[in-house]
Amino acid sequence: MTLFDPPAPLAERLRPRTVAEVVGQSHLLGPGKPLTRVLQSGRLGSLILWGPPGVGKTTLARLLAGEVGAHFIALSAVTAGVKDVREAVTEAERLKGRGQRTILFLDEIHRFNKAQQDALLPHVESGLLTLIGATTENPSFEVNPALRSRARTLVLQALSTEEVRGLLQRALSDERGLPGVSAEPEALDLLARLAEGDARRALSTLEVAATLSNPVTPEAVTEAFGRHLPQMDKNGEDFYNLISALHKSVRGSHVDASLYWLARMIEGGADTLYVARRIVRMAAEDIGLADPQALRLAVAARDTAEFLGSPEGDLALAQAVVYLALAPKSNSVYVAWKNAVRAVQEGETLPVPLHLRNAPTHLMREQGYGKGYAYYFDDPEGSFAQDYLPDGAHLDLYAPTGEGWEARVAERWRKLQEAHGESEQARDPEEKPAPA
Incomplete structure (x- = not known):
């Protein structure tokens, strides 16, 4: 061995030589477990191995091919294309004539686009190729349904x-x-x-x-x-899981967890402005009118992060996250808005009452547009007495909570409902309740 013939890396030298030497994955390789039963039967079908880096996906694929006596062709979806798949098919057809099966191992299968994945389908379906795909991404999102239905997905776990x-x-x-x-x-x-x-x-x-x-x-x-950077695929499932954990920790008023997940994202290289936008959403969705200052602070944090950049601007995001986690929570506006959208999408289209319509021209006024409208500041009682929905229409969209500032809103809302209700009863004496 010379300077020009260096030894293989330690990880390569220590690759397990048999399935028994594999470390971890006992949920797949233990007694009675899925891969153990497959190897005992000798019938190995196509597989998708999904798991984080460095857990043995490539090693396991090689060992499985050796256990069933199959020819092993390894490709990486990063560098391979349809031409390489065709060459693998040609080799598989040649070996099939000799009675030998072929396993095609496709590392990072999620890197293949739809057309490239579709090129594998007929050969996997016919049994010419047994496909073992490896991916760090969720196959539900990254592997075509047609190909996924022809392969069993096995989840590999990070080593303890x-x-x-x-x-x-x-x-x-x-x-x-x-x-x-x-x-x-x-x-x-x-x-x-x-x-x-x-x-x-x-x-x-x-x-x-x-x-x-x-x-x-x-x-x-x-x-x-070197520097410890937490693992995170900035465009993959890890990223969205961390966003979900941050949002739910803020919603659950757990300050330390909120800060931890924020730090994981920032240190993992997440787009700080994307994170900032999500923090603004949290303020609108989960705090709402329980603390109207929350949205202002979140927007200010977003502006600060953009103005200062990282790492200086990260502190503003941390401040916003702590504030939101500590703030009282209310999703009443979020729910009311969803109710309103649902009413528009699924309900009858309601016409605008004539007295609420815009009347910029003489012709419109002749048609009754704007006639009888009671301007609140000139006629408060008349304003409450008029309808704001067509006759007979009723919507019940908003229900304030008793959290924080919204407790005051709830009292104001109750009085407004009473005022509108009394006006309606005054217009229709038959609907007045009987005296106590």
Whole structure:
């Protein structure tokens, strides 16, 4: 081995050689579990392996092909195209004539567009190719329904801290790993936590740390690992899960959780203006009139984040999140608006009463537009006495809560309803309640 023939990376050298050596995924590989039953039957169908990075999707695909004695073709959807699929089909047809089946492994299958995924369909359906696709993205969104229906989706889980630590210890003791290197227990504990379930990341960091210190120390791990950036796909499910967690933590008035999820998003590289817009939405949707200042503060935080940028503007977002989490909550306007939209979409289209119509021309006034309208500031009683919906129409859209400032709104709303109700009864004496 020379400078021009370096050894394979540690993660590659330690790839499991058998299914029994796989670390983690006991929910798939344990006794009686799905993949165990498949291997026992010898009938391996097409699969979609969905899970975070570094949990063994590629390794598992190779091992499954070996267990059933199939020819293994590996492609990456990042670089491959329909031409590569055609070449795989040609090779599969040639091997089929010899009685050998072919497994096509397509890494990052979510990178294939619809046309490219459709090119796989006839060959998967005919059984010429057994497809094993690997993805870090939710297949429900990223894999065509037609292809998804022909493959079983298996969810792989991030390795536990204990499983990662065991893998690191194996790297120090296995002859394929780092013979002659030792590590302090605290260093292995630290690295197992920092890896966040990613075996490849853990082994790569250990390999670098071993060049800095032997035995490997926590300081060497920290230096080798670099800045700890939380894992987050800025365009994938992780991002939207974090947004959901932030919104629900604010709604649940949990300040610490709200700050944590906000920090996860910011440190993960999220678009701060997108986050700011969501915070404005939280103020309108979940705080509403319980604290009218919340929306103003959220908009101000959004403007500050845009003006200052990150990291200075992040503090304004944190201030807004803390304020919203602490604020009283009301979704009464949110619910009322949904009720109003539903009434428009599903109900009868109501005409505007003549006295409420705009009357800018003489002809319109002759038609009765605006006639009899009672201007509130000139005639408060008359204003309450007039109809604001067509005769016989009734809507019950808004119901204020007793939270925060909206408790005052609720009292005002009650009095207004009483005033409108009394005016209606005054116009129709037969509907007046009998004296007590």
